[in-house]
Amino acid sequence: MKYLVALLSIVLVTFNVKAQQDAVRVSYAKSITTEDLERHLLKLTSDEFEGRETGEPGQKLAAEYIGYCFDQMEYFSRVKDGYLQSIPMKRVYPEGAEIAINGKTFEQNKDFYYFPRFGDTIIHAGSITFMGYGIEATEGYSDYNSETDIEGKVVAIMLNEPMDEKGNSFLHQKDDSVLESSGNFRKKITIARKYGAAAVLLIDDELEGNIDKRKHYLERVSMSLDEPQQKGPRSQPYFFISQEMADGYLEKNGSSIAQMKKKIAGGKSANNKEIDVKLMLKVNRKKEKFETENVLGFLEGSDLKDEILVLTAHYDHLGKHHGEIFYGADDNGTGTSAILELAEAFSMAKKAGHGPRRSILFMLVSGEEKGLLGSKYYTNNPVYPLESTIANLNIDMIGRNDTAHTDPNYVYVIGSDKLSSALHEISETTNDEYTNMELDYTFNDPSDPNRLYYRSDHYNFASRGVPAIFYFGGFHEDYHKATDTADKIDFEKVRKTSELVFYTAWELANRDERIEVDVVNDFED
Numbered sequence: 001m002k003y004l005v006a007l008l009s010i011v012l013v014t015f016n017v018k019a020q021q022d023a024v025r026v027s028y029a030k031s032i033t034t035e036d037l038e039r040h041l042l043k044l045t046s047d048e049f050e051g052r053e054t055g056e057p058g059q060k061l062a063a064e065y066i067g068y069c070f071d072q073m074e075y076f077s078r079v080k081d082g083y084l085q086s087i088p089m090k091r092v093y094p095e096g097a098e099i100a101i102n103g104k105t106f107e108q109n110k111d112f113y114y115f116p117r118f119g120d121t122i123i124h125a126g127s128i129t130f131m132g133y134g135i136e137a138t139e140g141y142s143d144y145n146s147e148t149d150i151e152g153k154v155v156a157i158m159l160n161e162p163m164d165e166k167g168n169s170f171l172h173q174k175d176d177s178v179l180e181s182s183g184n185f186r187k188k189i190t191i192a193r194k195y196g197a198a199a200v201l202l203i204d205d206e207l208e209g210n211i212d213k214r215k216h217y218l219e220r221v222s223m224s225l226d227e228p229q230q231k232g233p234r235s236q237p238y239f240f241i242s243q244e245m246a247d248g249y250l251e252k253n254g255s256s257i258a259q260m261k262k263k264i265a266g267g268k269s270a271n272n273k274e275i276d277v278k279l280m281l282k283v284n285r286k287k288e289k290f291e292t293e294n295v296l297g298f299l300e301g302s303d304l305k306d307e308i309l310v311l312t313a314h315y316d317h318l319g320k321h322h323g324e325i326f327y328g329a330d331d332n333g334t335g336t337s338a339i340l341e342l343a344e345a346f347s348m349a350k351k352a353g354h355g356p357r358r359s360i361l362f363m364l365v366s367g368e369e370k371g372l373l374g375s376k377y378y379t380n381n382p383v384y385p386l387e388s389t390i391a392n393l394n395i396d397m398i399g400r401n402d403t404a405h406t407d408p409n410y411v412y413v414i415g416s417d418k419l420s421s422a423l424h425e426i427s428e429t430t431n432d433e434y435t436n437m438e439l440d441y442t443f444n445d446p447s448d449p450n451r452l453y454y455r456s457d458h459y460n461f462a463s464r465g466v467p468a469i470f471y472f473g474g475f476h477e478d479y480h481k482a483t484d485t486a487d488k489i490d491f492e493k494v495r496k497t498s499e500l501v502f503y504t505a506w507e508l509a510n511r512d513e514r515i516e517v518d519v520v521n522d523f524e525d
Helices: 002-029 035-043 048-051 057-069 177-184 185-194 207-213 243-253 257-266 329-351 373-380 423-433 458-462 490-511
Strands: 084-093 097-101 105-108 121-130 154-158 199-204 220-223 239-243 273-283 285-299 305-313 319-321 325-326 358-365 389-396 410-414 438-440 468-472
Touching: 002 329, 002 490, 035 048, 035 057, 035 329, 035 358, 048 057, 048 199, 048 319, 048 325, 048 389, 057 285, 057 319, 057 358, 097 239, 097 243, 121 199, 154 257, 207 239, 207 468, 220 373, 239 243, 243 257, 243 273, 285 329, 285 373, 285 468, 305 373, 305 468, 305 490, 319 358, 329 358, 329 389, 329 490, 358 373, 358 468, 358 490, 373 458, 389 458, 389 490, 423 438, 423 490, 458 468, 468 490
Parallel strands: 121 154, 154 199, 199 239, 305 358, 305 389, 389 468, 410 438
Antiparallel strands: 084 220, 084 285, 097 105, 097 273, 121 273, 285 358, 319 325, 410 468
16 A cells, blocks of 8 residues: 555656646747747848848848847857858859850850759860650660760750650650650750760750740859869750751751651651761859858757757748849748747746756758758858757748648648657657647658758758758748738747747757667768
């Protein structure tokens, strides 16, 4: 009987301690309010910030505002430049490409276009090798065979796939990998590279329409980190050219694209036709250096302070174009506002003597819209060691509903199970105990075509072996448009998702054991 009484007493004490601990964390979670979230968001999306484009005055003002907010919070440490981590960058302007065939010069974004994915280059060639549709297969239709020799040559490839005389695809009953390569120009380029091609000309039957459709992208200034590049194989240059351009060099041999297609439709091979021309391909773009900034607020932990939890969101957006501001309220004013509220909640907890045990880095990153550049720079140049970084919780677009959900009480969770089963379990348990949201794993599926696991700032941490979760509200009709404005934000949804992140962060920062990396994951470059 005495044993049962003692055991009951222990159970009651344990229960009371847990209840007290729960009450503490709940009280700080409730400090995250819709009013404060809205206040931050209205500031970030004001006209003076002009859409917060990387390197522009509006982005600098946003960085100052975030730093000011950190400065108002107690116990926050500064890094070298106040709260700023300066990032060396360079702009690359899209002008500067030229194609000349037999002395005739063609005009960029009129006769041809290209995506700025490769470096400056100049190629002189004495021929162009026509490689049909650029498809490689082990049986049936294939433009490559054991005798293919295009090492060091410029090749021309038609887009799409071969059709017979009745308009049916030669590949419709072939394996999926061949079908995929027939519709994906990058796979055609990859195959040509495997065979050693120096450059690829992709013949686009709808060139004029595609230039118009992609005009904003083609005219956009690209950005990259101004860091020494790792040595490796150079990206293969490729250009989209019109059928008229292709016919211009084919007619010398008494042929044309239409005749080539007709020949293929009749079941005859049209590949490996090498035509003598005087060809020059040139890309020489204007570049300029500048700086942008990540904004870092560091809250030191107590007995486990050498271990770091990183909470991130990007604060940059698309800026101002042709007098129109792209406000980026959901993308990613919501995530930025959430991080500021989370920082304040943990600051209040520390002031009252409630931790955290581990240190927390609250980081608002720039350059996400330009290729995850701010988070990439941090993981290349970490202020706090990555080997001491236990996890990254990343927030991007949590203020709107998508068409897949009628109830706003949901969030997409991406990456929780990729590196650490413990992180996934903590995420699930925390939600069950405190927030009871629908955790949607649609975008976590490796086969999902959106590939969101690779498209936000958590990925630069995960690719370095740091377990990460990406919280996302889904796409909507105002994504990357000037109409992504604050009046359309569901602040209760932002608050609820922020609470979920808070409870997850609280558990990660205060548990006895650091979560383990125990899941093998294959990462892409």
